[in-house]
Amino acid sequence: MRRASRMSAIAARACCGAPTPSAKASPPICYPMRWHDSTIAxxxxxxxxxxxxxxxxxLTQLAAEVLPDAASIAMDASSVASVAVRVRAACRRAKD
Structure with missing residues (x-):
């Protein structure tokens, strides 16, 4: 399976490679975000x-509701070091 380098929340699909200049120039605020569809994808x-x-x-709270088996972590909740520890632990659990 090919890994996506990023997700387009406007198109709700995985994207590979660098964003195009037009994608960088178009602020996301100009378009509706398909957050739910992107999360499911x-x-x-x-x-x-x-x-x-x-x-x-x-979005962390919404992800927890939509995907209860996935780990949802907000950077606002704590320090970068603490979040990094939580992300590594969640990744280890996800592999089990």
Whole structure:
């Protein structure tokens, strides 16, 4: 299975390679985000750990509801070192 380097929350599909200049120039605020579809697509591709970048924890809470078997971690919740430990532990559990 080919690994995606990133996920397009606008198209709700995995993308490989660098973003195109037009994708970089188009601010995501101009388009509706397909967060739910993107999260499901990531799960179907094998993602078991979801990390939300600051600010906020809203998507972390939504991911926990949508994918209760996946680990959902918010960077806002604690220090980078603490989040890194939690992510490594979640990845080990996901492999079991």
């Amino acid at each position: 990531l799960s179907e591709l094998g993602a078991k750990v979801f990390v939300e970048m600051p600010p906020g924890q809203t």
